[in-house]
Amino acid sequence: xxxxxxxxxxxxxxxxxxxxxxxxxxxxxxxxxxxxxxxxxxxxxxxxxxxxxxxxxxxxxxxxxxxxxxxxxxxxxxxxxxxxxxxxxxxxxxxxxxxxxxxxxxxxxxxxxxxxxxxxxxxxxxxxxxxxxxxxxxxxxxxxxxxxxxxxxxxxxxxxxxxxxxxxxxxxxxxxxxxxxxxxxxxxxxxxxxxxxxxxxxxxxxxxxxxxxxxxxxxxxxxxxxxxxxxxxxxxxxxxxxxxxxxxxxxxxxxxxxxxxxxxxxxxxxxxxxxxxxxxxxxxxxxxxxxxxxxxxxxxxxxxxxxxxxxxxxxxxxxxxxxxxxxxxxxxxxxxxxxxxxxxxxxxxxxxxxxxxxxxxxxxxxxxxxxxxxxxxxxxxxxxxxxxxxxxxxxxxxx
Numbered sequence: 001x002x003x004x005x006x007x008x009x010x011x012x013x014x015x016x017x018x019x020x021x022x023x024x025x026x027x028x029x030x031x032x033x034x035x036x037x038x039x040x041x042x043x044x045x046x047x048x049x050x051x052x053x054x055x056x057x058x059x060x061x062x063x064x065x066x067x068x069x070x071x072x073x074x075x076x077x078x079x080x081x082x083x084x085x086x087x088x089x090x091x092x093x094x095x096x097x098x099x100x101x102x103x104x105x106x107x108x109x110x111x112x113x114x115x116x117x118x119x120x121x122x123x124x125x126x127x128x129x130x131x132x133x134x135x136x137x138x139x140x141x142x143x144x145x146x147x148x149x150x151x152x153x154x155x156x157x158x159x160x161x162x163x164x165x166x167x168x169x170x171x172x173x174x175x176x177x178x179x180x181x182x183x184x185x186x187x188x189x190x191x192x193x194x195x196x197x198x199x200x201x202x203x204x205x206x207x208x209x210x211x212x213x214x215x216x217x218x219x220x221x222x223x224x225x226x227x228x229x230x231x232x233x234x235x236x237x238x239x240x241x242x243x244x245x246x247x248x249x250x251x252x253x254x255x256x257x258x259x260x261x262x263x264x265x266x267x268x269x270x271x272x273x274x275x276x277x278x279x280x281x282x283x284x285x286x287x288x289x290x291x292x293x294x295x296x297x298x299x300x301x302x303x304x305x306x307x308x309x310x311x312x313x314x315x316x317x318x319x320x321x322x323x324x325x326x327x328x329x330x331x332x333x334x335x336x337x338x339x340x341x342x343x344x345x346x347x348x349x350x351x352x353x354x355x356x357x358x359x360x361x362x363x364x365x366x367x368x369x370x371x372x373x374x375x376x377x378x379x380x381x382x383x384x385x386x387x388x389x390x391x392x393x394x395x396x397x398x399x
Contacts, residue, residue: 111213284297
């Protein structure tokens with residue numbers, strides 16, 4: 001089945017028809033794009049063959065606008081998944097050769113966009129099952145709304161179906177921003193319902209060599225945002241901590257988002273605030289979910305960084321994606337004198353011209369799981385996940 005799909009996709013590509021061929025673990029998907037733009041006999045024949053094979057083999061068939069996609073499953077992960085990456089070839093952006101299309105792949109991003117936007121994995125039972133199908137047998141999913149992580153594929157199926165059931169068919173799930181990662185990616189999201197939007201959050205996803213989801217961390221925004229009280233609490237916990245010597249590092253100017261994040265957190269952290277600020281664009285918008293309002297501009301961001309720079313607090317980066325224009329990474333905050341850490345996720349986006357950071361979203365986990373207010377809001381308004389929504393589209397980019 002997978003070889004038949006490969007052959008049809010290649011014929012479409014050689015006929016200059018817009019066609020994408022991608023692999024997801026042991027599945028292979030062909031998308032014939034913009035069918036209403038083509039009337040050739042070759043395209044009509046290929047569509048007919050695809051639909052015949054799909055019916056005969058019980059493959060997944062779907063449409064999105066004027067696009068048709070067919071997905072088949074192989075008994076084992078496809079060899080090309082690990083050797084060439086997620087995108088086997090693509091002519092969506094123009095005449096791209098099969099070999100050139102594998103130069104810069106973004107299989108993690110492509111997988112998550114497909115599962116969320118095409119399959120509806122957070123809003124439909126069939127989509128939830130597709131998400132579970134894309135998971136490794138040893139999947140670890142840290143849903144930080146819950147007390148314990150979800151471990152294993154069977155538990156993942158139950159968890160995804162439960163997430164869908166809790167929404168009670170009353171809401172949608174929107175990707176606001178997503179990093180262009182290949183081995184891992186992260187995305188900022190918003191729950192929507194009718195003409196309103198509500199709960200926001202961030203999710204980090206990591207793939208194994210077979211292209212399956214092996215790890216994820218999901219954190220929703222806290223409904224109660226303590227603001228500057230967070231700083232005072234942290235300072236109280238770390239009172240009397242001994243200052244550490246500043247780090248020694250070689251100054252550099254990374255231009256890829258994941259390297260910018262690594263440089264700031266693995267090399268510069270605890271050192272010069274000036275060096276950190278050098279990598280922020282003048283137009284920076286910084287969303288930290290401990291606060292109700294966003295920070296705008298370098299002056300406000302500098303004050304924020306300085307406020308959180310005191311002895312006894314350490315931000316430990318844990319997992320980074322490999323995004324170039326945007327990057328997502330997980331972390332934990334360790335406090336001197338405190339036995340537990342606080343988990344979080346950050347999303348960084350670079351300005352395409354300056355290659356400096358123009359957008360940040362930080363989200364910490366709740367100390368209580370499930371958080372009391374969050375649980376009440378999800379029970380009362382399952383479509384929105386908050387007590388009071390805002391007008392749909394009023395928060396550009398999920399601000």
